[in-house]
Amino acid sequence: MHLERTTWTDIDTVATDLAMVPIGSTEQHGPHAALGTDTRNAEAVAESAAERLDDPVIVSPAVPVGIAEEHRQFSGTLWTSESTFRSYVRDIVRSLASHGFDRVVLVNGHGGNIAALREVAGTITRHDDAYAVPFTWFDEVGDHASRMGHGGPLETALLQHANPDCVHEDRLEDAAAEASDRWGEWQGRTNLAFDSAEFTENGVVGDPREASADLGADLLDAATDALVELLETVAEHETDRPPHR
Known part of the structure; x- marks a missing residue:
């Protein structure tokens, strides 16, 4: 059940404590894919899971701006600080x-959000009256995960499957021609680059x-x-925190 599409009186009758927050980013994805790629993809996965889950789950509006300063040289990219992002989430x-929806899965679509989401989920679980865990969709697609780039x-x-209007198919050749084959500039296991413009011409x-x-379609299914x-597990998970020892 999507909060922004529902009245408060209907939400008030939903018998669940389970919720999802789709979290994305507004940032460059090359000349062929929309700036809102991460947000649209997170929303697609969350909506698909809500439809498939047997029990009701609340889906909040998406968080469309994340930790994305690494793309600052590309027009249209928006970002926030990690502290602001964590506080907002x-x-x-x-x-x-x-409102009673205190078991929350943070459905993430942007790599730059991963560390902050793990941290804020821990803070929420330890100090607030809620239990939260992060979920990043592209980490959960089996062998395909090794092909993740940007x-x-x-x-x-x-995007082509769930939001085809967000892809310029006629620009794929040009996008590939200037693409990088690796995220970063590496010396051993150290990434020397902080911004994507340091190693990719077109993002x-x-x-x-x-x-x-x-x-x-295969990715969405996986x-x-x-x-x-995860939602089924979270719904049954023991949320009492261990006592001090």
Whole structure:
């Protein structure tokens, strides 16, 4: 059940304590994919899981701006500080919990959010009247996860399937021609680069020509399966914190 599409009186009757918060970013994804790619993909996975789950689950409006300063040289990219991002996500979860929706999965679509989401989920669980865990869809697609880039085959494919209007198919060749094949500039295990403009001319990492709507459907199925399993586990998870020892 989507909060923004529902009246408060209907929400008041929903018998669940389970909720999802889709979290994305507004940032460059090359010349072929929309700035809102991460948000649209997170929303698609959350909506798919909500439809498949047997029990009701609340889906909050998406968080469309995340930790994305690494793309600051590309027009249209928006970002917030990690502290602001964590506080904002925490406030959303607190709001949900105040209405009884206190088991929350943070459905993430942006790599730059991962560390902050793990941290804020821990803070929420330890100090607030709620239990929260992060879920990043592209980590949950089996062997396909190794092909994750930026504006590459995975993100583009899921867009082609779920939001085809967000992909410029006629720009895929040009996007691939200037793409990087690796995220960063590496010395051993140390990434010397902080901004994506340091290693990719057009913001793309990976070959978006390898994407297809059929691949996107497979990715959505795999991510949905994993998210449904997580939601079912969270619904039954013991949330009492261990005592001091």
